């Protein structure tokens with residue numbers, strides 16, 4: 001954040017608080033004695049605050065208004081910090097983004113979805129797993145490996161097409177996803193599934209800042225041949241994976257994940 005933009009930033013922070021009960025932890029400002037009072041720019045840029053604001057606004061709109069978002073997430077604190085190689089992480093009332101890069105709309109919704117799930121004691125992702133007829137079993141995952149129905153190496157994902165661990169149960173968690181998610185990876189589990197399902201729901205065919213990403217997640221199984229690079233720069237055997245991830249007619253609204261998030265937002269999902 002430049003000195004010139006700091007007035008704008010402090011107004012924006014107030015807006016985050018009053019509109020969404022979102023508290024941004026500023027990492028910019030007048031330096032302390034250690035930095036001899038020099039301005040600290042930190043890792044947030046002015047446009048990033050705009051992207052964050054607009055994305056939360058969009059998420060709130062889809063959820064049914066600011067009040068609904070506040071009620072579901074219960075208020076969050078947002079920080080940019082050093083969190084290693086991943087883009088973000090979230091717990092109840094807390095979202096952290098990597099300070100090493102700009103935040104993207106997709107990551108924002110993904111992490112907010114984790115915070116939402118966490119605010120409900122991670123019950124939302126459990127419910128998604130049940131709703132989509134999935135389950136988690138390390139025992140069956142190991143059995144699958146032993147029997148050779150495995151698309152990864154003996155110690156997990158390998159950096160080669162058809163070896164990344166995308167089949168049901170072929171991941172670190174032993175997560176056998178049901179129905180058709182938009183994709184899967186070695187780190188996929190019910191919580192990641194929920195966060196990705198929410199981002200897909202927000203983006204799918206709505207013409208917003210997540211829509212291009214959402215579409216590319218699905219069309220790759222129809223548009224790319226085995227060994228080709230998809231729109232995210234990933235090489236894999238897309239034709240082989242179509243049976244796990246490509247929805248009927250390429251229409252993601254036909255999946256149980258889309259229906260689940262839709263019903264969840266409309267308050268139709270009853271928790272036991």
Ligand SMILES: [Zn+2]
Nearest residue numbers: 110114192195
């Ligand atoms: Zn995640």
